[in-house]
Amino acid sequence: MSKHVVVIGAGIEGACSAIELLRAGHRVTILEPGEPGGDQAASFGNAGWLSSMSVVPPSGPGLWKKVPGFLRDPLGPLAIRWQYFPKVLPWLTRYLLAGWTEAKVLRTAQALRPLLKDSPVLHGALAREAGVPELIEHKGLLDVHPNRASFEAEAMGWRIRQAVGVTWSEVEGEALRAMEPDLAPSFTFAVMVHEAGRCLAPGRYVAALVAHAVRRGATLRKAAATGFKVDVQVLKGVTLADGGLLECDAAVLCCGARSRPLAARAGDHVPLETERGYHVMFHGAEQGPRHSAALAGAKMVVNHMADGLRAAGQVEIAGLDAAPNWKRADILRDHLQRCFPGLPNPYPADKVTTWMGHRPSMPDGMPCLGRSSASADIIHAFGHGHVGLVAGPRTGRIVAQLISGQTPEIPIEPFRPSRFH
Ligand SMILES: Cc1cc2nc3c(=O)[nH]c(=O)nc-3n(C[C@H](O)[C@H](O)[C@H](O)COP(=O)(O)OP(=O)(O)OC[C@H]3O[C@@H](n4cnc5c(N)ncnc54)[C@H](O)[C@@H]3O)c2cc1C
Structure with a gap:
């Protein structure tokens, strides 16, 4: 039965959900107070990685020992602002517990793998149908290290990736030089994950997906949702910031x-907490990686995008409202110059x-994807943390399957929104 579905938020999860809902025959209204794929959205500024191997959650065994350092060093790759510490403590406790043992991390990886697997292929198909095939590339991703020992220090993560079916090849010494001639010679070892891919302009890609949904009949409304009108577990509509009510049969929460x-x-x-991240872009850069690369030590991803060279990374726990600390972007800039010494230095301001x-981060590294407690007509599709872009297409398909009354194509029990009740 065709339903009127309101998709709340036009980031990557909303864009993919809207397209799949239309494909399933539903009528769709998208609510978005900003521009679809605009810079208010995480989907605008991410690293562009379609990293189907990113199944290992950020928290792992022994991480608790590093918490004093997260508080002491405001510019470290993971930092917690002192003023925010009391507020984030319950989330942080759950975060540390979620990665307490290797067995727990493996369970998370097993749950995430079906959500992320095949993502570059699914994104490629969406990009083609939206008329922007050039924005998705499927040539593999590099994880670069100073040496083999640095890679082996992350053995647990790779052991878990292998256990869930991720494969890779090693690239060392001269072979790495030939593959990435602009990379600083201090990097001598890398692994290439061939199944992965990248997006060359994440914001523009989301905007193109939403425009495609609109061409297929979706209505895009510049408005913010404030809540739901539910009558005995049946959704009647979504309430709007202007005081209005948008009547509908179902809603998807993806803000x-x-x-x-x-x-x-x-x-x-x-x-749900925000793990704030930063990027710096060098527009018009000619030097940089031939493949998109994560650089160990610098804890950042470098991606040569359609509009320039982007270095993205950093985790800052400071809430939604605190002002950015642009020194963090300076750190990314300095790492970028060090890792690719052929770039003009300083790069023209x-x-x-x-x-x-x-x-949008849940403490266990898994999204909230499933029906709400108040009404089965409201579907939660948020909390994808570090893997929202790569998880987008499968999330959209699951949303459409739930609203169409079908069994989701992958197990979503681990993502149930009520798991922390
Ligand atoms: C530095 C950085 C690097 C990253 N790198 C990667 C990567 O390489 N690969 C990857 O897979 N992921 C990456 N991520 C994570 C990824 O960007 C996010 O998980 C993903 O973009 C989340 O998408 P979303 O649609 O849930 O949210 P968003 O993209 O934030 O979109 C939410 C939308 O909802 C709208 N909204 C908010 N409130 C309301 C309201 N009340 N009513 C209506 N609309 C509302 C907002 O305006 C916004 O447009 C990275 C993130 C960061 C910060």
Whole structure:
């Protein structure tokens, strides 16, 4: 039966959900107060990795020992602002517990793998149908290290990836030089994950997907949702910031890091936090990686995109409202210059842009994907943390399957929104 579905938020999860809902024969209204794929969204400024191997959650065994350092060093790759510490403590405790043992991390990886697997292929198909095939590339991703010992220090993560079916090849010494001639010679070892891919302009890609949904009949409305009108577990409509009510049969909550108050209004008090991240872009750069690369030590991803060279990374726990600390973008800039010494140094200031955005992060590294407690007509599709872009296509398909009354194509039990109740 065709339903009127309101998709709340036009980031990557909303864009993919809208397209799959239309494909399933539903009528779709997308609510978005900003521009689809605009710089208010995490989907705008991410690293562009379609890293189907990113199944290992950020928290792992022994991480608790590093917490004092996270508080002491405000510019470290993971930092917690002192003022925010009391507020984030419950989330942080769950975060540390979620990665307490290797067995727990493996269980998370097993749950995430079906959500991420085949992502470059699925993104490729979406990009073709939206008329932007050039924005998705499927040539593998590199994880680069100073030496083999640095890679082996991350053995647990790779052991777990292997256990869930990820394969890779090693590239060393001269072979790495030949593959990445601009990379600093201090990097001598890398692994290439061939199944992975990348997006060359994440914001533009989301905008193109939403435009495609609109061409297929979706209505895009510039408005913010404030809650739901539910009558004995049946959804009647979505309430709007202007006081209006948008009547509908079903709704998808995908406001990224800003989903928490709306989730509460749908009966689910979720421990959603923002892991703030940054990027710096060198526009017009000719030097840089031939493949997109994660650089160990620098804890950042470098991606040569359609509009320039982007270095993205950093995790800052400071809430949704604190001002950005642009020194973090400077750190990314300095790493970028060090890792690719052929770049003009300093890079011309008028060709450098910076950005800060909010990863929507659950403490266990898994999204909230499933029906709400208040009404089965409200579907939660937020909290994808570090893997929202790569998880987008499968998330959209699952949303459409739930609203169409079908069994989701992968197990979603581990993602149930009520798991922290
Ligand atoms: C530095 C950085 C690097 C990253 N790198 C990668 C990567 O390489 N690969 C990867 O897979 N992921 C990556 N991520 C994570 C990824 O970007 C996010 O998980 C993903 O973009 C989240 O998408 P979303 O649609 O849930 O949220 P968003 O993209 O944030 O979109 C949410 C939308 O909801 C709208 N909204 C908010 N409130 C309301 C309301 N009340 N009503 C209506 N609309 C509302 C917002 O305006 C926004 O447009 C990275 C993130 C960061 C910060």
